Amino acid sequence: MNSAPSIDPLPAMLRIAMQAGASSLRSRPRHAVASRAGGFTLIELLVVIGIITILMVLIVPAVTNLKSANDVTDAGYTIKGVLEQARTYAKANNTYAWVGFFEENGAIASTTPATAGNGRLVMSVVASKNGTNIYGSGTGAIDPTQLIQVGKLTRIDNVHLPLFAVGSGTGDTFDTRPTLQSDFTAGYNYGRFGELNAAIPNTAPYTTPYNFQYPVGTPAPTAQYVFRKLLQFNPRGESRVNGDSYELRRIVEIGLIQTHGATVPTSVSGAGTSTATYAGNVIALQITGISGAVRIFKR
Template sequence: MLILHRDGRSRPAHAQLRRRPGFTLIELLVVIAIIAVLIALLLPAVQAAREAARRIHCVNNLKQLGLALHNYHSTIGSFPIAQSWAKTTPGANYGGNPWSAHSQVLSHLEQSTVYNAINFSFAPAQALNQAYYTNSTILYLRLNSFICPSDGISPTTLDDIRMDFNCNYSGSTGTTVEAIGAVQQTVSIQDSTGIFGFDNPIKHGSRVYSVASVTDGTSNTIAYSEHLVGGVGPRVTDTRRASWGRVPEVAGVVSLDPTALYPQVVQALAACGAYARANAATTDTSVGSSFSGATWMAGYLGTTLFNTITPPNSPQYAFNSCQADPLFTWGLSGFVNSTSNHSGGSNFTFADGSVRFIKSSIDLRTYWALGTRAGGEVISSDAY
């Protein structure tokens, strides 16, 4: 059958049936496979880009802390004290918790409103009765300046206090491993070898330090670092967030200068690492609980303070803090580590305000030297 067209030409009828464009099943599967491969290739790159952005944010927070530290120094004439104890009655023991160095620099972090809301005559969260705590206006307040976005933070309830775990940065006490502070005025503690001093009028007075006290050089002395927050009640499954007690080897060095006891400290660190690995899967919820970063207000080792004993973020020593006493989950004494979710180490603010990344592989004694303000150590520029 022929069909006559307008141009006068005739064509067979079957010539009018054109094949519709489309994909065969095999072609469709090939396209899907290619898209899946591209996603698999791009996803790590996207995740890496996001982590890089979070890391930049974290570094910026540490830079702001460094600037606040120097603005405070310019105003007061010294660095803030690590543990500032509130005392309402002359001659009485201190009560509650000590104020942190973080709380003292708030007005230099553009947080004057928060600073003015604090009543420093009372301790942070000091219990007046079971229903009320002092400074409750700011007790649960989160400040972005103290939070690293690489760490997921979830509030935890402990008894009738909600611990927000709202602080990812700690001030350095150098190589000091016993900083119980003045819970009672008769408590004997070490002085801080870092730039943040302690408050104990009976032992040695309220120690504060200035730039002039940093004879090792501000560019060679650590001021702040990162830490992953801990948790209480529910099991802390990430050992880097946990506080490990019951390690007797720590007791031998807890009140002595670790730089003079290198073999003993190495032995104690190994015991802490082994204990953390052995107890990582325990069902005992009392083991590993940690107040790391519980609040930016309290000036405790393991909460807003750390020491430069354990290599930062080390997989060999995967713990937040390690003590001889299992009851000291606050990290009051022992080895309190710098930890982060940044691969291979942690970010540090130095006393000159600069921020540098220190690898987990740093030599122990080099790291100890970077923690002290006046140890007299000579540190090579390529040592870390």
């Protein structure tokens, strides 16, 4: 019985073409193959570099704005922490505590005595040693020998305390935040802190009958800072602004904007007044007079 004829799996012409291709690859210089397999051509590299450059141009501004927002937000939470520290100390020790606000020149290092200006917020917390408000019915400096320092001095760079246009009181956003109490003589400026070094009427608090120095102690040391813009906490934890006979306010506000050293951004409207508006990242802290609760409104 004859066996079946064998079948070639590849047509003769295809087999010849494959053999010719293999022979061509063997004869090609090795360095040419290695060069193509091992990296990009010059044109491809230039295209990649161009794409990276375009992406950097688009991304860097977003990163810068995000950092600015984070900086002013961090400042807001730092202030919130200082206020809570003062209130907690007053309640726990059945005494009076004060938070002092001072804005100095942020373009230079801190000096003694301090140099007032814009761009660096300085805060100090002190408390009464004997549980009284010390000043009684008088005005002027609170005796530094009767005060104790609570925590360390706080310095926050690249911030300014402006006087924002007040909220509408219709919601929970920055623009609709609760409205402040308005007075006949001072408008809203007995219920907030801002433009600390400006002249009346565009400074808050409006008047400053009391002040305290930093540092405190016995004997009275040389003062580096004199804090005239004060927020007082009584033994019940209620907060009152220094001025206007320490009348209890439903809400007290502290505004914040980002600066570049001592350079304050130009307001969109209301420059140099008590109703300024600013573009960009802004924050308003509000502390309730009775409960001492602090809320932060951002935009």
